[in-house]
Amino acid sequence: MKKINAGIVGGTSLLAGLLIEILYTHPYVDLIYIDSEHHPNEPIYKFHRFLKCDIKNKKFDNYSKEFVHKNLDVIFIAKPHRISMKYVKDLYNEKIKIIDLSGDFRIKNVKEYEKWYNTKHIIPDLIKKSVYGLSEVYTEKIKKANLIANPGCYPTGILLALYPLLKNRIIDSKSIFIVSYSGVSGAGKNPVPGKNLFIDAFNNIIAYKVTAHQHIPEIEEYLSEFAENRVMINFVPHITSVEDGIFNTIFLKPEKSLAEKEFFKFYEECYKNCKFIKINRERIPEIKDVVDTNFCNISLKMDIRTGNLIVFSVIDNRIKGGVGQAVQNMNLMFDLPEDTGLM
């Protein structure tokens, strides 16, 4: 097979580093372009000290729309929210596949986006053309998409945990309570005061952006789509003293009185063809089950005393919640087995 020519815009970020690692070992990809706005021509290894792939002599490219359009089949945009859309605007056409890792195209309702991200969207028309890259749910749309809005880390684990229940209308969509804990890598590699310095995060637990996290409208939009009904969530994200991984603990009120094993069946049926989703009947997953993988592990408990259901999901925030899912989406778009280069 002819290899896919791939590139990355914004090569210095933490996620870009991991994406480089994955794409270098992907058997059907040639990664021929990695740019940096602020550090062109500097050696890549200086920004990604721990990469295992051989990039000793590689340097960051200067951004070049011409090069991208002329040579690439797919471009990953790894720029921050609000900036990413500028590159998408510049690069979008019908011939190249764009996978945007930022939040700029995830929220279809432009007003919501503008409120939560506190900025004007510069290319709202493209939001409609983009496809939300939740690989297991929007598989068919992803295959045909030109522009993927790759999901956020919290949304990925939460949406996958709730999809089978909301689709089947078996929980009360007004009563969803989510507590999420993330490893510190979720805060990126630029210093964030009080959050990702060792002395702040080590041996500590911190709740942050309570009622104000920009993933809230993203989660609600797709939950509402699943339920065909307006869904609101109660959500508190935390950061704690681990490197990677997200642990989601979700309380729900069932609409139907079902046994625990009946709930499991909905999940198993819903995800039966999904290589990256494991439904755990035996025990509740831990983040160590999924760290360094593209898996989302899900389990649940029926609380027979209260009649409520508790669902658990774990992912690696950087992989299934970031670049792993992005590559999974690329695989879908280029008709490759979805796990190519990801096992």
Add this chain to the structure above:
Amino acid sequence: MKKINAGIVGGTSLLAGLLIEILYTHPYVDLIYIDSEHHPNEPIYKFHRFLKCDIKNKKFDNYSKEFVHKNLDVIFIAKPHRISMKYVKDLYNEKIKIIDLSGDFRIKNVKEYEKWYNTKHIIPDLIKKSVYGLSEVYTEKIKKANLIANPGCYPTGILLALYPLLKNRIIDSKSIFIVSYSGVSGAGKNPVPGKNLFIDAFNNIIAYKVTAHQHIPEIEEYLSEFAENRVMINFVPHITSVEDGIFNTIFLKPEKSLAEKEFFKFYEECYKNCKFIKINRERIPEIKDVVDTNFCNISLKMDIRTGNLIVFSVIDNRIKGGVGQAVQNMNLMFDLPEDTGLM
């Protein structure tokens, strides 16, 4: 002032070690008895390597009812659940103060105790005579008690977080969703497979005893007492890669529509005379705020989108959730300022 003669039954446990440290530096206590059932006459420092107080030449005593009754004013029982009650049975009389750190006397409903602890209670009559040692709530009763059932770690942080709301009937007592994360010291110092080995707990997040934790009936009993109404909770405890501390995240439905600052006022009013409770208006507390102290820090957020209230509380599980509160209760029982020896 004449010093209090104090002793400890069960000196080898993790909590006993910390209790030794606190009592040694308490200005009005002589700690003259520390026994061990399995290691009498062995040096204490062998079991508590990191104690800072000078116990170099101290050895564990043999258990002696006679010595305790003849010489002590107060005895702390630091034995495991189910075993503790045997010592309380043997030692109880009207002259000595007993502070029991186990769960054996916390649940007033014997049947509930026997169900959750899976054992027969050997001295149910004493349960009624015991006082639940939640220092800030049952202060007056504690002062007069002979037998204190010292609260569990999760119950302490959760009950203090919910007391002002339930007492004032301003939340729906049917809709309480609690996610708690504890440091690994909560699992004690004996190996528990899959939980407190370094390779299991480091860099990991684990949910455990979901719907089955023995602190559930303890929490519900006192919440019901606060609310004068049967309260049930939804509760998931987790363990993560930190040493000490508990972080509680609690979702609630207000019964009255109040502004955030109104809720704060209830807390400030309720705890205005409590030295060990801090109500944080400026920011949500982190476990580093309270680790190594007897404080319980509380904050809250009104989610104006959903109309729900989110309450946060943090404690050090070993101190306010264990031996710190036990010493606070001793201070109350002996008419000392409640923070003596605890600052």
Add this chain to the structure above:
Amino acid sequence: MKKINAGIVGGTSLLAGLLIEILYTHPYVDLIYIDSEHHPNEPIYKFHRFLKCDIKNKKFDNYSKEFVHKNLDVIFIAKPHRISMKYVKDLYNEKIKIIDLSGDFRIKNVKEYEKWYNTKHIIPDLIKKSVYGLSEVYTEKIKKANLIANPGCYPTGILLALYPLLKNRIIDSKSIFIVSYSGVSGAGKNPVPGKNLFIDAFNNIIAYKVTAHQHIPEIEEYLSEFAENRVMINFVPHITSVEDGIFNTIFLKPEKSLAEKEFFKFYEECYKNCKFIKINRERIPEIKDVVDTNFCNISLKMDIRTGNLIVFSVIDNRIKGGVGQAVQNMNLMFDLPEDTGLM
């Protein structure tokens, strides 16, 4: 190519788990036998919770000499020191390749072995027939061996760091000072009081087995072989609050006055064909450079003030210092590229 039929004796250990993971994904291996003495017929996943390979339905075999001899091309022995030799004695013949992960065949001088391991060696004749599996140094011997004594974790990183210097006689072999720090996984997964419980090792640094570590005679034996001269080392191992990896810091007195870059050349020349050794001129390696890989990274600094040389080496104790090197040796024995299944 016909696949290699491989097996593991002693499947429950921490190293065995990682070996299972590697052999399952090795393109030329069929792992058809994994036994357990104490847990035959029990599901493997119960002992290796975090394995990513699919072993859901696999159970531990009963030990069977007949099966091993009839069906396997290679058997890995993952039993503890002192026990391993019993299995080697039982299984050794000219037709099967044995790779022993224990210390039982590493020390050629039986008396030294018996002194440091405090046991009688039951099959000293086989020690002479075994080959020490330091892949980069004894490559040719390994290719022809039937019995490999796979190196210990500390010896691997230290021997690779010193080989080019001692072979070329450019340092004083009487003046070698080594400080090593290991992650806690080096202590295995059975509880070791004071060492691998979370509350002991987290946030702590511990020196252990000072002047008494059983890797000392192993290191000295091969250093002496390199130098063709009796070499003694000064060595202190420590354990600290990281999962995996060993960091070696070695002080040496050069016999010749050479510039830093001259020393580097000896290393680069010596290891020029070695895929798993990286000589770092730019910066001193960190354990994060090698964790989860089979690499040994080496760097050095000439202290021009004192005239002494400081050499640094890092490995993953479980991989290059354990099962990774074992598989590298298997590759050599079966004429495969040495990195097959290890990248």
Add this chain to the structure above:
Amino acid sequence: MKKINAGIVGGTSLLAGLLIEILYTHPYVDLIYIDSEHHPNEPIYKFHRFLKCDIKNKKFDNYSKEFVHKNLDVIFIAKPHRISMKYVKDLYNEKIKIIDLSGDFRIKNVKEYEKWYNTKHIIPDLIKKSVYGLSEVYTEKIKKANLIANPGCYPTGILLALYPLLKNRIIDSKSIFIVSYSGVSGAGKNPVPGKNLFIDAFNNIIAYKVTAHQHIPEIEEYLSEFAENRVMINFVPHITSVEDGIFNTIFLKPEKSLAEKEFFKFYEECYKNCKFIKINRERIPEIKDVVDTNFCNISLKMDIRTGNLIVFSVIDNRIKGGVGQAVQNMNLMFDLPEDTGLM
């Protein structure tokens, strides 16, 4: 007793925060001045989130020489190297006691200072008037000093470990090999790329400033003074995944052939009146033994195979290696028991 009026120049640093905590609870100190050059009039708690003392309403002062001279008995300078001397120059007179936490006055040889700190010293005359604040060694001089150069963290633990040996001329002063590991708090609270971000330091080991650390000339100067002879050291500092504490592992060649217990006697004799030094015969200290205390614990092992001596010392880098020792020095200067406010 009349209280000591104390102040701090440079109140925002990590060390300043801990100094505030200690001075607030010191029974004979009134801390009446804490300035900040860049953040005057801002609330202190914003820069020291985890302080347990009550500083809720305190704000940083503007630097005022007049106030300091008029009101204070002692001033602690907590400014960075190279800047600290400007404040000492401005504030020095015969009436106020100055305790400088920086490296600016520790090295008596101005040329050495200027070489290692890469700056011109602006007030070399004061270097001679200053006293090096190694409390246990220079006790008498400290009592009479007006200007204390408070020792660095590495020097404190290393000098205390070597003092009894060099003073008694029982080791070869040409053969000293030191490996030190520090917790991440040693890197302060401002982001240092590659060093004190969580994602860099967590689960990692890093050697840094090899042959170039500015503590080398400080250590050598005082070792030379102890030995009355020019001493040079081989020294490698590392940082690892713990919060606080320094672990020093030191190889030495004895000049006399003495048994282990004889070496212990030198230490016990030398430090017999020192409250903050513990000589451990039973076991090698761990950093958990001293973290959060002003203790320096020391132990040793004779390697009878090699004839070399291995000495271990541990301190809390922030306390005995920083502000704890500074307060100990203040106690000496004001004729208080040396442990006042430090237990």
